[in-house]
Each structure stands twice: as structure tokens, then as C-alpha cells.
Amino acid sequence: MxxxxxxxxxxxxxxxxxxxxxxxxxxxxxxxxxxxxxxxxxxxxxxxxxxxxxxxxxxxxxxxxxxxxxxxxxxxxxxxxxxxxxxxxxxxxxxxxxxxxxxxxxxxxxxxxxxxxxxxxxxxxxxxxxxxHQDEAFVKRKRDKTRVDLVEDGIGDARISQTADVYRAPGSARKVRLQ
Incomplete structure (x- = not known):
């Protein structure tokens, strides 16, 4: 108009x-x-x-x-x-x-x-x-059920069993010693 x-x-x-x-x-x-x-x-x-x-x-x-x-x-x-x-x-x-x-x-x-x-x-x-006009229904976002704590974080080589690997996250060094 x-x-x-x-x-x-x-x-x-x-x-x-x-x-x-x-x-x-x-x-x-x-x-x-x-x-x-x-x-x-x-x-x-x-x-x-x-x-x-x-x-x-x-x-x-x-x-x-x-x-x-x-x-x-x-x-x-x-x-x-x-x-x-x-x-x-x-x-x-x-x-x-x-x-x-x-x-x-x-x-x-x-x-x-x-x-x-x-x-x-x-x-x-x-x-x-x-x-x-069309009303849009509100859709609440849902969390996925994936367990992220089971994945080793960091990019270190899993075959190296030393704690001095600079690329390995501190928490992943304990997992390597337990194996």
C-alpha cells in the first residue's frame, strides 16, 4: 500500500x-x-x-x-x-x-x-x-543421552603410558595407569 x-x-x-x-x-x-x-x-x-x-x-x-x-x-x-x-x-x-x-x-x-x-x-x-499468522509451537530442547565422560579427552597417543605426555589431559593419565 x-x-x-x-x-x-x-x-x-x-x-x-x-x-x-x-x-x-x-x-x-x-x-x-x-x-x-x-x-x-x-x-x-x-x-x-x-x-x-x-x-x-x-x-x-x-x-x-x-x-x-x-x-x-x-x-x-x-x-x-x-x-x-x-x-x-x-x-x-x-x-x-x-x-x-x-x-x-x-x-x-x-x-x-x-x-x-x-x-x-x-x-x-x-x-x-x-x-x-501461524503460531509456532514452543519446542523445548532436550539433552542427548550420550555419556561424554567415557571418552578420553586430549589428543595424546594412547600407546604411550607415561604421564609426561604434554598432549594428554591430566585426568586421562590415571586411566592409562589403571590399564
């Missing part, structure tokens, strides 16, 4: 930052855009910056469920610093998976903005999850 990304430019709070940029909304089903101005309130301006496609994958349904069950179900917009000027941010991608959004925060090069999901988009993702 194409999602229009609305970025808001407000005056900076400090003298070192001229503007403050935030992602303020998503527009489900929006057409293509290239930094089209939507609204202006004094010095604050909202732009329809880009329209990336939100892709849902059947293997990611657990992550979508986690996001849908959160206090505020959200869409995550991944931004990257672009060229200076009126449009200094580049929209990289958009995702509904909080796990994927967290992966983008690891590098520190991208900016991850969290935007609350509109009700229609939430219903669309919920329908996708209901259609493709």
Missing part, C-alpha cells in the same frame, strides 16, 4: 539548528509526491515528502501483532540526512514492524520516526495478520 509521508518543518529551538524536522502523519493510498507543501502555520510548514510503499510479509506477522497490541499502534518512517536546503531529509522506507524499525536504529545513521496508525491502516494490517 502506498503511504504518503508528511514531514513538518518548525523553527529550531537553538541557534545551532535552524529548523526542527519531524514526521507528523501518514496518508494511506496517497499518490506520488516530491516535497509538495500541504499546510503553512506561521513559520511551521508541512510537506508531503514522499510516497513509499508499505509491504507486509507473511513471515513478519509476529512483529506486526506486537505493534498492533502496543499502547499506540504505529508506523515507523526511516529517514536519512540528505542534501542541505529546503528538503534536507530523504525518506528511505516505511514499516509496520517495530522489530525492523529497531534494526535501523542500530547503525545510528538513520532517523526512525514513530507515527500513530490511522484506523483504516490498522484494520488493513490486522486483516493481513489474521490471514497469514
Amino acid at each position: 502506498p503511504l504518503g509521508i508528511v514531514l513538518r518543518r518548525a523553527p529550531g529551538v537553538t541557534r545551532w539548528q535552524r529548523y526542527s524536522w519531524t514526521a507528523s502523519a501518514v496518508l494511506p493510498g496517497a499518490g506520488p509526491a516530491d516535497w509538495r507543501e500541504l499546510r503553512r502555520e506561521g513559520e511551521a510548514v508541512e510537506y508531503h515528502a514522499a510516497t513509499p510503499v508499505l509491504e507486509l510479509h507473511g513471515a513478519e506477522t509476529e512483529a506486526y501483532l506486537h505493534g498492533l497490541h502496543s499502547e499506540t499502534p504505529s508506523i515507523y518512517v526511516i529517514l536519512r540526512d540528505g542534501a542541505e536546503g529546503d528538503c534536507p531529509l530523504e525518506v528511505v522506507t516505511v514499516t509496520a514492524s517495530p522489530y525492523e524499525a529497531q534494526d535501523y536504529t542500530d547503525s545510528g545513521e538513520e532517523i526512525v520516526e514513530k507515527i500513530p496508525m490511522p484506523p483504516g491502516l490498522r484494520a488493513w494490517i490486522w486483516d493481513f495478520v489474521e490471514a497469514f
Whole structure:
């Protein structure tokens, strides 16, 4: 589904930052855009910056469920610093998976903005999850019954019956003397 990304430019709070940029909304089903101005309130301006496609994958349904069950179900917009000027941010991608959004925060090069999901988009993702989610049964790992204490450890030659073999483990020297 194409999602229009609305970025808001407000005056900076400090003298070192001229503007403050935030992602303020998503527009489900929006057409293509290239930094089209939507609204202006004094010095604050909202732009329809880009329209990336939100892709849902059947293997990611657990992550979508986690996001849908959160206090505020959200869409995550991944931004990257672009060229200076009126449009200094580049929209990289958009995702509904909080796990994927967290992966983008690891590098520190991208900016991850969290935007609350509109009700229609939430219903669309919920329908996708209901259609493709499969619970995976928890399988506890079982120990194998192999006795590891019966095997001689070390790489020494068993034909050498001296305790000074530097490759033999200390415990294996007693086994050789007992034979």
C-alpha cells in the first residue's frame, strides 16, 4: 500500500539548528509526491515528502501483532540526512514492524520516526495478520543421552603410558595407569 509521508518543518529551538524536522502523519493510498507543501502555520510548514510503499510479509506477522497490541499502534518512517536546503531529509522506507524499525536504529545513521496508525491502516494490517499468522509451537530442547565422560579427552597417543605426555589431559593419565 502506498503511504504518503508528511514531514513538518518548525523553527529550531537553538541557534545551532535552524529548523526542527519531524514526521507528523501518514496518508494511506496517497499518490506520488516530491516535497509538495500541504499546510503553512506561521513559520511551521508541512510537506508531503514522499510516497513509499508499505509491504507486509507473511513471515513478519509476529512483529506486526506486537505493534498492533502496543499502547499506540504505529508506523515507523526511516529517514536519512540528505542534501542541505529546503528538503534536507530523504525518506528511505516505511514499516509496520517495530522489530525492523529497531534494526535501523542500530547503525545510528538513520532517523526512525514513530507515527500513530490511522484506523483504516490498522484494520488493513490486522486483516493481513489474521490471514497469514501461524503460531509456532514452543519446542523445548532436550539433552542427548550420550555419556561424554567415557571418552578420553586430549589428543595424546594412547600407546604411550607415561604421564609426561604434554598432549594428554591430566585426568586421562590415571586411566592409562589403571590399564
